[in-house]
Amino acid sequence: MTVATATLTKVPNYVNGQWIDSKATEWLDVTNPATGEVIAQTPLSSAAEVAAAIEAAASAFPEWRRTPAEDRIQPLFKLKHILEEQLEELARVLTTENGKTFTEAKAELRRAIENVEVACGIPTMMQGYNLEDVARGIDEMMIRQPLGVAAAIVPFNFPGMIPFWFLPYAIATGNTFVLKPSERVPLTMKRAFELMENIGLPKGVINLVNGGKNAVNALLDHPKVRAISFVGSTPVARYVYARAGENGKRAQCQGGAKNHVIVLPDADMKMTTQIISDSAFGCAGQRCLAVSVAVTIGEAQKTFRDSITEAAASLRVGNGLDEGVQMGPVITPQSKSRVETLIATGEKQGAKILLDGRNSRIPKGEAGNFVKPTVLDAVPATSELTETEIFGPVLSLVHANDMDEALAFLERSPYGNQASLFTSSGAAARRFRYEAPAGNIGINIGVAAPMAYFPFSGWKDSFFGIMHAQGRDAIEFYTEKKIVVERWAKDHSRKF
Numbered sequence: 107m108t109v110a111t112a113t114l115t116k117v118p119n120y121v122n123g124q125w126i127d128s129k130a131t132e133w134l135d136v137t138n139p140a141t142g143e144v145i146a147q148t149p150l151s152s153a154a155e156v157a158a159a160i161e162a163a164a165s166a167f168p169e170w171r172r173t174p175a176e177d178r179i180q181p182l183f184k185l186k187h188i189l190e191e192q193l194e195e196l197a198r199v200l201t202t203e204n205g206k207t208f209t210e211a212k213a214e215l216r217r218a219i220e221n222v223e224v225a226c227g228i229p230t231m232m233q234g235y236n237l238e239d240v241a242r243g244i245d246e247m248m249i250r251q252p253l254g255v256a257a258a259i260v261p262f263n264f265p266g267m268i269p270f271w272f273l274p275y276a277i278a279t280g281n282t283f284v285l286k287p288s289e290r291v292p293l294t295m296k297r298a299f300e301l302m303e304n305i306g307l308p309k310g311v312i313n314l315v316n317g318g319k320n321a322v323n324a325l326l327d328h329p330k331v332r333a334i335s336f337v338g339s340t341p342v343a344r345y346v347y348a349r350a351g352e353n354g355k356r357a358q359c360q361g362g363a364k365n366h367v368i369v370l371p372d373a374d375m376k377m378t379t380q381i382i383s384d385s386a387f388g389c390a391g392q393r394c395l396a397v398s399v400a401v402t403i404g405e406a407q408k409t410f411r412d413s414i415t416e417a418a419a420s421l422r423v424g425n426g427l428d429e430g431v432q433m434g435p436v437i438t439p440q441s442k443s444r445v446e447t448l449i450a451t452g453e454k455q456g457a458k459i460l461l462d463g464r465n466s467r468i469p470k471g472e473a474g475n476f477v478k479p480t481v482l483d484a485v486p487a488t489s490e491l492t493e494t495e496i497f498g499p500v501l502s503l504v505h506a507n508d509m510d511e512a513l514a515f516l517e518r519s520p521y522g523n524q525a526s527l528f529t530s531s532g533a534a535a536r537r538f539r540y541e542a543p544a545g546n547i548g549i550n551i552g553v554a555a556p557m558a559y560f561p562f563s564g565w566k567d568s569f570f571g572i573m574h575a576q577g578r579d580a581i582e583f584y585t586e587k588k589i590v591v592e593r594w595a596k597d598h599s600r601k602f
């Protein structure tokens with residue numbers, strides 16, 4: 107944490123259609139994870155600054171909710187167009203502050219755009235239903251109305267996509283919105299909000315406040331915030347869910363993960379290796395859907411172990427903006443040290459290191475937070491590595507004798523974000539789909555990320571709430587159902 111200096115870009119807040127310099131007394135350095143260079147400073151905005159954003163959103167709400175749905179989606183059509191046009195520029199900002207490769211940043215933004223596209227269907231998706239003559243001459247209808255002010259609190263690992271799991275649906279359904287990005291990566295949303303200045307939204311419909319824990323608490327405690335969407339680590343998700351609940355708000359809180367893949371000996375090993383390598387090491391393992399533990403069965407123990415180690419060793423690691431780089435750094439030096447310590451713990455607890463990414467030397471990357479792909483074999487079931495979310499480019503291999511044993515292993519995990527199976531057997535796939543204890547299931551898929559028109563969230567400690575992000579669940583989350591029961595007595599004085 108530093109005191110703000112005059113030379114660096116200080117990230118402003120966006121409140122009521124204006125960029126406002128924060129009066130925060132504490133600021134955090136925003137650092138390029140590939141170079142160690144400080145590129146900006148984020149304010150840890152005060153509760154009063156958060157309250158100003160909420161008040162702006164609350165003032166904009168009455169007029170925005172009266173705006174016809176068809177008119178509310180017009181800015182989203184413009185947003186799609188602008189995001190398409192500015193995709194490369196935005197991806198460059200994203201890579202510079204987050205570290206993922208330029209290709210990964212562009213793919214992430216595509217998923218953001220897909221959510222904007224789906225939210226353009228709100229005039230249809232938001233419709234309720236009705237029935238005439240629920241009793242003689244009495245009609246009943248269910249209509250959906252927006253809630254008011256909705257807020258989202260998001261993590262560092264998808265600074266361009268995750269805000270768009272929420273923002274387009276919230277505003278298209280007639281709510282107004284306050285976003286709090288991760289304090290480690292505020293620049294992507296700063297740029298996105300600059301772009302959104304040009305899409306024709308009235309003042310106060312979308313607001314951006316930068317900050318940390320105090321800003322989150324201010325959102326959780328403010329009586330005018332009706333709905334909280336959270337994505338981040340499990341301890342914070344649990345905390346946010348509880349505090350939002352105590353304050354009578356609806357909440358959807360996505361937490362951490364520890365994702366397993368089961369590899370059967372009948373899997374196409376070449377395809378399996380390539381896909382699992384991308385899942386485990388893509389985005390430097392900092393994906394909530396990254397495969398972290400591979401459970402091999404039968405002969406796959408040897409064939410997969412050999413092929414994945416070779417594939418992992420061949421990945422080109424470096425600055426995500428450099429041509430040909432396939433994996434970038436992890437987010438902070440603290441994160442690098444945490445990942446390296448966990449690898450050492452695994453080794454101490456009996457795992458065999460097949461590929462060691464610690465103390466890696468990356469040309470021109472001495473000051474970056476690089477950990478190269480790491481593969482650990484024979485990780486004991488009791489090791490910390492089998493349960494702890496590493497959130498780095500580390501794949502643990504464990505062996506099971508059969509599907510029963512492998513599924514029991516998954517069952518023991520406290521998390522349930524994603525589970526995948528690689529096989530050519532339809533029967534094994536069906537059993538896995540039926541029994542695997544996770545919210546997202548991949549069959550010969552490494553990152554089972556649902557498309558924007560399907561709901562997304564995990565099970566167990568990976569999610570607290572009922573209504574998921576994206577798709578129809580988003581409409582459910584951002585609207586309140588109202589029931590109207592009507593009777594109109596016949597007026598005998600009139601001829602119609």
Ligand code: NAD
Nearest residue numbers: 260261262287288318319322338339342360361362363394
């Ligand atoms: P994080 O929990 O540290 O931070 C997430 C957000 O919470 C940030 O905006 C941060 O400012 C805020 N925050 C942090 N500590 C807080 C506290 N004590 N009180 C109140 N607010 C607090 O998560 P992160 O490190 O930014 O992101 C990585 C985590 O997010 C991983 O655990 C990953 O699995 C998870 N994640 C989950 C999903 C999912 O869909 N389930 C998606 C992406 C990331």
